[in-house]
Amino acid sequence: MIVVMKPGASKDQVQHVIDLVREYGLKEHPIVGTDRTVIACIGDKRAVDKGAIENAPMVEKIVPILAPYKMASTEVKQERSQIEIGPEKFPIGGPKVGIIAGPCAVENEAQIMQTAEAVKQAGCIGLRGGAYKPRTSPYSFQGLREEGLKLLAKARDATGLAVVTEVISVETMDLVCEHADVLQIGARNMQNYPLLEAAGEAGKPVLLKRGLSSTLNEWLLAAEYIINGGNKNVILCERGIRTYEDYCRNTLPLTAVPELNERTHLPVVVDPSHGTGHAHLVPAMCRAAVAAGADGLIVEVHHDPEHAMSDGAQSITPAAMVGLMPVLNRMATAIGRDM
Amino acid sequence: MIVVMKPGASKDQVQHVIDLVREYGLKEHPIVGTDRTVIACIGDKRAVDKGAIENAPMVEKIVPILAPYKMASTEVKQERSQIEIGPEKFPIGGPKVGIIAGPCAVENEAQIMQTAEAVKQAGCIGLRGGAYKPRTSPYSFQGLREEGLKLLAKARDATGLAVVTEVISVETMDLVCEHADVLQIGARNMQNYPLLEAAGEAGKPVLLKRGLSSTLNEWLLAAEYIINGGNKNVILCERGIRTYEDYCRNTLPLTAVPELNERTHLPVVVDPSHGTGHAHLVPAMCRAAVAAGADGLIVEVHHDPEHAMSDGAQSITPAAMVGLMPVLNRMATAIGRDM
Amino acid sequence: MIVVMKPGASKDQVQHVIDLVREYGLKEHPIVGTDRTVIACIGDKRAVDKGAIENAPMVEKIVPILAPYKMASTEVKQERSQIEIGPEKFPIGGPKVGIIAGPCAVENEAQIMQTAEAVKQAGCIGLRGGAYKPRTSPYSFQGLREEGLKLLAKARDATGLAVVTEVISVETMDLVCEHADVLQIGARNMQNYPLLEAAGEAGKPVLLKRGLSSTLNEWLLAAEYIINGGNKNVILCERGIRTYEDYCRNTLPLTAVPELNERTHLPVVVDPSHGTGHAHLVPAMCRAAVAAGADGLIVEVHHDPEHAMSDGAQSITPAAMVGLMPVLNRMATAIGRDM
Amino acid sequence: MIVVMKPGASKDQVQHVIDLVREYGLKEHPIVGTDRTVIACIGDKRAVDKGAIENAPMVEKIVPILAPYKMASTEVKQERSQIEIGPEKFPIGGPKVGIIAGPCAVENEAQIMQTAEAVKQAGCIGLRGGAYKPRTSPYSFQGLREEGLKLLAKARDATGLAVVTEVISVETMDLVCEHADVLQIGARNMQNYPLLEAAGEAGKPVLLKRGLSSTLNEWLLAAEYIINGGNKNVILCERGIRTYEDYCRNTLPLTAVPELNERTHLPVVVDPSHGTGHAHLVPAMCRAAVAAGADGLIVEVHHDPEHAMSDGAQSITPAAMVGLMPVLNRMATAIGRDM
16 A cells, blocks of 8 residues: 655654554555655555545545455466366366356246257357346346246256356345356346355355446455355356446446456456347357457347347347357367367 | 337338237337338336347337336326434425434444534434445455444434434344334445345335446336335435546536436435545535535544544544534525525 | 556566666665565656556556646645636636526527627626537537627627637637637547647637546646646636436536645636536536536526527526526525625 | 427427427427327438427427438448558458557657568558657657658558558648558547548548547547548547546447447457557457457557557567467458458
């Protein structure tokens, strides 16, 4: 942490800050510059709210230096994490790129079984599908809940695909764990700390979506809650951020992929469906995500998007998915990976 | 809803969309323009995902017309809601502007009792203070929890102030209700739907903070979850949004105040502490919020900000609060209200 | 400037950075911390691109410490600047709050003369009106140009109001100077450096609007271009920034007012018309801007907004302006100023 | 355009809007819905400011339907534009992907000649380099100006590369045209309309960068200014937008590539250097841009980034460029293109 004093800070004011810094258990290194004094502070006290020092007289600002997360960081673990998912233990984070696909919501047995078969045929390794749906409006379809979970499990049994499904409450955590291979924590719940803590105690891998306008630090700290709770198997999922852009549901910042690969050992997958919001934009962004180095994709696929109960606008058809897979395969090969 | 067809859409493609519109229970009004056909759709089916129609061939976009919320809307209830809070039943949403103040977190008995007395003296009508703290980092102080709630109740008993405190989980809802006068739902939980549903069943008024980058529609739909659950007593709290601005913790968009006054009968209060993040900016934004027509303020006040366990940088002192109150009073008077 | 090394940087790598720092004419202070080494650099070399040091091996990031502007800064000049505008030399930046009003575009003589009389009657001190209009579409009305300037001058002669009008090119700078009292540089041109340099040489005060998504630093550096060019009379105008919010043309961040008052001696005025985009939101934001401490307002007023040739949606009527002025006056009084 | 009336609008109020619509030369289609009346308006009057209708009593909002641009649109021209650049007439927008590379600024002859040779060797088709530099700070290096142009021309003569360089003022347009093969208009000048008009009259292709927070509509309207001025040869360049993200200089929204391919026949290239701001992120985003379907890239390459006079942090070395080209070639091949 660096404390920057305002120009004209007196010796006493600098000393007052030094006293505060020491109270916080840190060691100070004051540096007197041409215009102002800065105080570099050494020591790792991530738990204290050092921002409070900003309120001392003549302090201009506090500049943090250390990353606020630890266990998620490449500083603590250099080796990349590989997280095995589903009955076939596909290793997300290894040399292979894994594609997860399926409908936004489980709607009925025929739909989920048919889609599961189709995405399996296409070469995907996971099946997504929502049983508990967090919906912006209380009047929207909220999911089939437990029945949906059972249908997903049935689809896994029939296909060997890893089932990825969202958990939205501590109360239903156990039930979801019973049926799912991967627990999805959605963008809206990225900072739902009781839920993160419960996921830390669950025995299943977690796919943690980036919050709607989270920074990378906030996202990695959310992962840190889960790891800190005892669960190292966290997959990060970039799904787009909110910006002023109005033609897409979210802006998909693929730069997060190489940046996260610098900062964390955790695998990173991309969701081009929520990342764009429109089916005609999905294939290009699937390709771009693989090219940028994503460890996998999670894509919304629906056999009849015009009648989908949610996210129809951003769902592609199984046929489109089948057509896309060889291109993605070539992309992976071009950077020395495969599918 | 308006469906906009692409230029060159054939009669059959337009008819296909008309068939879809009818399936969704709506009545169509096609209008053939110079460049393209648009199909206005009549009927209120808020529950269906009409976005799916976007996936039909040659559809360019879907333009929604109706507000997605109902019970929160001035279309359904013109009369402004007044929500009485605390032992003295102060009516938030009436002609008086109510100021709520207190520390970010309850730290210990001396702190909360001392601050409560000070803000009462200053003329505030509510005491804020966190017992359960949702913190970005798992290593930060997480609050005194039940003990904190009891201290808040004690402060209320001593001062008559309405206690406003955050609830962060369904599990602790009953416990918080036992001690609080107003349940705060924080920005991170604005779309935690199980929590909103539980708040809908709680017998206490709810102060619902705007999510970090929520639209007004999303925010009002979150309020709709609570009202729909049976609790009409929802106070909206603007606390700033995330933008590219880097000198403040959030950007505080006070325009939300007059806009919400058009759209909803619910009271609107403003949090200039989170809305700015820095104590030196808080007084000006308290004044501006009252001038813009806010029904109240919620302000972080700490007797020793340099040592606050959270949000020290944005906390003002009791003395600053005392100095600010007469100015706010003159602001209120200038627009025909008082405090 | 602080150079933060990555963990594990070798002594040679730290030395390499120290060598670079010295090459840039700075003096280094390396500090070896628990996790990493940081190198504080002393000396004011604003002209060099120190970001380049980021490319040295094992450098994690560069943290700037000094504000990049000088002459606009309160570090260089503590006393607040008062800038006299118009034939009556109204001092913007003094204890009085000055209101400037008028149409988006000068449309014809009757319109501008009628509006000028009305805003003068209301108590305004300046008349705004565009003669050269930078329009998003090449098919939109581009302004009356020189004829518009002459009409503005005529309106000034009739009323004594200070004429504020936009200059959009170096070529027309002299012509605009001939007729205007204040040169407006619009948001789109905030980083048009040849134009800023020309404004630096013009003998007239400049009202510099904030760019659509400029930071405060970028805005103050744009002011610095003008001051550096020889013209100290710069008035900053906050007009809203682009965010994800969709109900308003721009998000109006009034926090900029108190923050700028910390950083710069230049006066700050607010444009609630562009800052909201909708007439029904303008009065509340006029009040809030004065309450926040703005030195003035610039407001779009049109006698017939339904037929305005530009910005009709955000124009208020002269009658609305007349009704608003006493309220603004009470706001100013409440904070110890007047109008 | 659709005019949405508020609920409760009277017949007279609807009729008043209909009268206004007719005055604007449009034909109305009123549709009386369950909650409110909407008025669909037919006819193409892009030049009038229909937003003014919003100010009529009981109008809730105006929803535009038509794209505001014409000549840039695929509605007017379906066939994709190919724009030949440089002495070898490389067709940007055809099946081949063209890579343009070079330093941010021309610094001296040795630097530009050496870099030109290196990027030519790597297989690039264009040389970028700034002679006139629009710099945020007046104290930064502003470019070699005419001397820089001459050095660029010399480098073209030696290598056959197309020279791409920025023009920042109408005054210097002719001079830049004399030496450049492609006129770059930078992000800061995207809405500098006199400059766009001058570029419309210049006989050279224009590379038009997206403004810092422009929408696609605003960007295409800027292109429309150039085309409308007589110059059809416009290449769009996505260079990232400003968002809340703090680890990158800009957020690079590659979704713009497939979306623009729907809307416009103009070629689209991507600038991953400004789009990320950091050299370690550039290669991944080069790959992703090609995978997303970009017609080309423009990349900052410097032989000694640690000593670059501008943009050192985001410049990659010639060696890195050489290593990247075969990967990009495989990416292009994977989607049926080549380099």
